[in-house]
Amino acid sequence: MMVLVILAASVTYQAAMKPPDGDHGGNAMMRLSNPPRYSAFFYCYSTSFVASVVVIVLLLQESLQNNVFLLYAMNTAIVLDLLGLLGAYAVDSSRGCKAMGYVITLFAAVLAYIAIPLVLWFLGRRTRDKVNNSPACEPEAQTKS
Numbered sequence: 037m038m039v040l041v042i043l044a045a046s047v048t049y050q051a052a053m054k055p056p057d058g059d060h061g062g063n064a065m066m067r068l069s070n071p072p073r074y075s076a077f078f079y080c081y082s083t084s085f086v087a088s089v090v091v092i093v094l095l096l097q098e099s100l101q102n103n104v105f106l107l108y109a110m111n112t113a114i115v116l117d118l119l120g121l122l123g124a125y126a127v128d129s130s131r132g133c134k135a136m137g138y139v140i141t142l143f144a145a146v147l148a149y150i151a152i153p154l155v156l157w158f159l160g161r162r163t164r165d166k167v168n169n170s171p172a173c174e175p176e177a178q179t180k181s
Contacts, residue, residue: 045088084120
């Protein structure tokens, strides 16, 4: 996990140093030619970079396995990292109709990859709650004789 997060942090840092469409004298060309697209790219990569750093810090915690809050925070940061990278890729690749089709397909696949485990977890939790709250699981009342 640590290797993948460090790779994501490295990719986002490198993209910030060498933005799409190149740079001229320290100014990103995309920022000059298409400011809204550059803003979307910048915010997506910034979100991904910060989320990667948060995951790195959380993975360094010794009590990660025992703390549900830290696990939840790490999972949330991983999803933000993934969505940030995907958004930046979509902004950088959306130049033609064919490329946009590929980006939309990739975006849908990643969202399905995130949504399916969440739905299964939620359905499993609801089923466990119903089983645990059913009358058959309650201890029988002791009768006094």
